[in-house]
Amino acid sequence: DAGVIQSPRHEVTEMGQEVTLRCKPISGHDYLFWYRQTMMRGLELLIYFNNNVPIDDSGMPEDRFSAKMPNASFSTLKIQPSEPRDSAVYFCASSPGQGPEAETQYFGPGTRLLVL
Amino acid sequence: SQQGEEDPQALSIQEGENATMNCSYKTSINNLQWYRQNSGRGLVHLILIRSNEREKHSGRLRVTLDTSKKSSSLLITASRAADTASYFCATDANSGYSTLTFGKGTMLLVSP
Numbered sequence: 001d002a003g004v005i006q007s008p009r010h011e012v013t014e015m016g017q018e019v020t021l022r023c024k025p026i027s028g029h030d031y032l033f034w035y036r037q038t039m040m041r042g043l044e045l046l047i048y049f050n051n052n053v054p055i056d057d058s059g060m061p062e063d064r065f066s067a068k069m070p071n072a073s074f075s076t077l078k079i080q081p082s083e084p085r086d087s088a089v090y091f092c093a094s095s096p097g098q099g100p101e102a103e104t105q106y107f108g109p110g111t112r113l114l115v116l
Numbered sequence: 117s118q119q120g121e122e123d124p125q126a127l128s129i130q131e132g133e134n135a136t137m138n139c140s141y142k143t144s145i146n147n148l149q150w151y152r153q154n155s156g157r158g159l160v161h162l163i164l165i166r167s168n169e170r171e172k173h174s175g176r177l178r179v180t181l182d183t184s185k186k187s188s189s190l191l192i193t194a195s196r197a198a199d200t201a202s203y204f205c206a207t208d209a210n211s212g213y214s215t216l217t218f219g220k221g222t223m224l225l226v227s228p
Contacts, residue, residue: 004158033215042220043159043204056215091158103147103208105216107158 004108006092012114018080021111023092024073030097033105034067034077037089049075050097082115089113120148120205120219128225135192137222139205140185148181149206149216150190159204162190195226 005024013019025032034046047057052069060067064083069075079086089112093105123138139148147166151159165172165181165188172179178191192199202223206216 043218045215045217048215093159103149103216104161104164105151105159105206106161107151109158 004092004094004106006090006108006111008111009109010112010114012116013082014116015083016081017115018078019082019086019113019115021077021090021092021113023075023077023108025075025092025094026106027073028096029094029106031095031105032069032075033091033093033095034075035091035093037091037110038087043091046077079113082113084115087113087115120207120217122203122205122219122222124222125220126223126225128227129195131195131197131226131228133195133226135195135199135224135226137190137203137224139188139190139219141188141205141207142186143207143209145183145207145209147208148179148188150177150179150188151204151206151218153202153204153221155201162203192224195224197226197228200224200226 007022031050033048035043037043046059047067048055049069067077089110091107091110093107095105096102120139120141129135147164149164150162152162153159163174163179165179176193181188202221204218204221206218208216
């Protein structure tokens with residue numbers, strides 16, 4: 001398996017623009033997570049899905065953030081409009097949810113977002 | 117607030133030495149995991165220890181868990197320059213399947 005795939009790897013945009021981050025989880029994993037990592041706040045969970053259904057989005061900072069998972073192999077995290085304080089590295093991770101490695105999370109390489 | 121807190125924040129050692137990192141947490145857990153993050157990369161799972169386990173080994177890694185003190189330690193023996201990375205502990209809530217809460221990590225530098 002190729003692991004968790006994220007795109008783009010880097011994104012530079014101007015304040016007010018819409019940003020869409022994409023994730024392809026590992027096939028067969030039931031859980032998908034979106035995290036944001038900054039120096040100040042560390043790694044924060046934004047939202048997670050179980051079998052394509054959003055379970056907890058309490059970590060989403062504002063209504064400007066939205067996430068979807070239309071099918072088991074694709075998820076998006078959208079920021080509209082973007083602001084400079086959204087600059088961070090955004091990670092997608094997936095987890096089997098069952099079996100001996102149920103709780104292990106597999107991370108993608110991240111998308112480094114810079115909002116000017 | 118962060119569930120897991122790593123200590124020290126940064127650690128610098130020479131190749132061949134052992135590196136010990138500690139993690140403290142606040143509430144009861146099902147399991148505790150350690151992850152590694154190389155610069156510019158995603159996190160990689162290293163080892164999971166369950167609340168009913170006290171010690172676990174994986175290659176050069178040794179993890180201990182003391183639930184009475186709500187603490188864990190990660191020992192890397194005979195360190196190598198390639199071990200240079202940030203190390204995070206992650207804990208879950210003690211109720212079914214739950215999400216992980218990550219600490220801010222220990223940055224380990226292993227010099228040749």
